[in-house]
Amino acid sequence: MAWLQRLGYRLIRPVLFALDAESTHERLLAWLERTQGSAWQTLYQLPRTHDPLSLAGLQFPNRVGLAAGLDKSARCLPAMSAMGFGFAEVGSVAPQGESWPARPRLFRLPQAKALINRIGYHREGLDSFVPALRQAREQLGEPGPEVMKLGVNIAHNVATPPERALSDHARCLRAVYPLADYVTINLSRPRVQGGPSEASGMAMPEWLQQIDTLRLALQDQHGRALPLFLKISPDLDEAQAGELAQALLDHIQSPAGKTLRWGLIATNTSADRTELSGLRHGAEPGGLSGLPLRTRSNQMITRFRQALGPDVPIIGVGGILSAGDALAKLHAGADLVQLYTGLIYRGPALVSEVARELAQARARATAPSTG
Numbered sequence: 001m002a003w004l005q006r007l008g009y010r011l012i013r014p015v016l017f018a019l020d021a022e023s024t025h026e027r028l029l030a031w032l033e034r035t036q037g038s039a040w041q042t043l044y045q046l047p048r049t050h051d052p053l054s055l056a057g058l059q060f061p062n063r064v065g066l067a068a069g070l071d072k073s074a075r076c077l078p079a080m081s082a083m084g085f086g087f088a089e090v091g092s093v094a095p096q097g098e099s100w101p102a103r104p105r106l107f108r109l110p111q112a113k114a115l116i117n118r119i120g121y122h123r124e125g126l127d128s129f130v131p132a133l134r135q136a137r138e139q140l141g142e143p144g145p146e147v148m149k150l151g152v153n154i155a156h157n158v159a160t161p162p163e164r165a166l167s168d169h170a171r172c173l174r175a176v177y178p179l180a181d182y183v184t185i186n187l188s189r190p191r192v193q194g195g196p197s198e199a200s201g202m203a204m205p206e207w208l209q210q211i212d213t214l215r216l217a218l219q220d221q222h223g224r225a226l227p228l229f230l231k232i233s234p235d236l237d238e239a240q241a242g243e244l245a246q247a248l249l250d251h252i253q254s255p256a257g258k259t260l261r262w263g264l265i266a267t268n269t270s271a272d273r274t275e276l277s278g279l280r281h282g283a284e285p286g287g288l289s290g291l292p293l294r295t296r297s298n299q300m301i302t303r304f305r306q307a308l309g310p311d312v313p314i315i316g317v318g319g320i321l322s323a324g325d326a327l328a329k330l331h332a333g334a335d336l337v338q339l340y341t342g343l344i345y346r347g348p349a350l351v352s353e354v355a356r357e358l359a360q361a362r363a364r365a366t367a368p369s370t371g
């Protein structure tokens with residue numbers, strides 16, 4: 001019934017787009033929260049495509065995930081599972097709540113199939129995020145290969161001086177470790193100049209080592225290994241990208257790093273505006289997502305896949321509005337993909353469309369040749 005949902009969303013979209021973008025977002029999330037698990041869920045439910053992938057020590061039911069920022073507070077995970085996602089990432093959350101700039105802070109650019117946002121991280125911080133995460137975990141049920149995987153995206157507070165960023169990351173990691181299937185550390189706050197070393201407050205080799213010392217302690221405490229991902233900006237210059245790739249590679253190949261799993265999420269939103277000249281809202285400050293980000297994100301994936309070799313997991317995100325866009329991410333070197341802006345423009349049917357196409361592409365690639 002994906003066609004019915006596609007048609008339904010096409011009909012309802014003008015109504016949704018008539019409202020201010022953030023109000024629509026809030027209302028939709030509130031509606032999803034209210035309706036998940038009820039009969040109303042059939043309006044957005046689709047069978048989950050079976051396209052399992054074992055990656056970073058996890059069994060993903062399929063290769064399509066929800067990107068961070070849409071369900072910042074982990075309110076709607078049963079709804080996301082019903083839409084057929086193979087994994088979903090909640091947050092970003094930092095230790096303290098973040099105050100957001102005044103409205104409007106989310107803008108649609110329909111001609112470019114893009115969004116610009118300057119919405120901050122979780123508003124209340126860890127104290128209110130963790131109980132919601134615990135509840136979401138219970139709602140998803142016993143972990144298993146067919147259950148949607150749950151990622152948690154953590155960050156340091158905007159006000160934290162760079163030299164104390166690690167202590168924010170450590171606080172968040174300790175708090176979410178027992179509840180997450182994987183954790184993403186967001187080193188790519190949009191609109192902040194500099195590469196990962198600036199974002200993490202220290203040279204990357206030292207930061208990676210410190211995080212892994214903590215990770216080993218948490219692994220012992222909880223009896224469970226947890227993969228970590230770094231989320232990167234599409235705006236890294238060649239030197240910054242090279243420095244990060246080298247640090248990650250050296251770390252992963254070191255005796256200490258060999259036993260622990262690191263991956264990459266490419267990419268976050270961009271500060272670049274080159275494709276938006278003349279468009280309404282095109283000059284708004286904030287992070288750009290959607291179609292204009294697609295090529296930059298793919299270039300970053302290619303760049304890091306070449307540098308890191310075949311074994312480091314990469315999740316590709318940025319500008320997926322069709323199954324073809326997702327396939328291009330896999331061709332660039334990604335193992336899994338995530339969506340955000342595409343959902344706003346295409347509706348929930350995009351999830352099954354992408355998941356099905358990726359599954360079919362894999363079946364085609366592994367089918368015995370008849371020629």
Ligand SMILES: Cc1cc2nc3c(=O)[nH]c(=O)nc-3n(C[C@H](O)[C@H](O)[C@H](O)COP(=O)(O)O)c2cc1C
Binds near residue numbers: 068106119
């Ligand atoms: C409104 C909005 C809020 C976002 N918030 C976060 C966030 O809190 N943390 C994060 O890592 N990424 C955040 N993102 C970035 C997305 O996770 C994703 O990396 C980016 O939007 C590119 O994917 P897309 O083109 O499919 O939207 C946000 C994106 C949008 C549009």
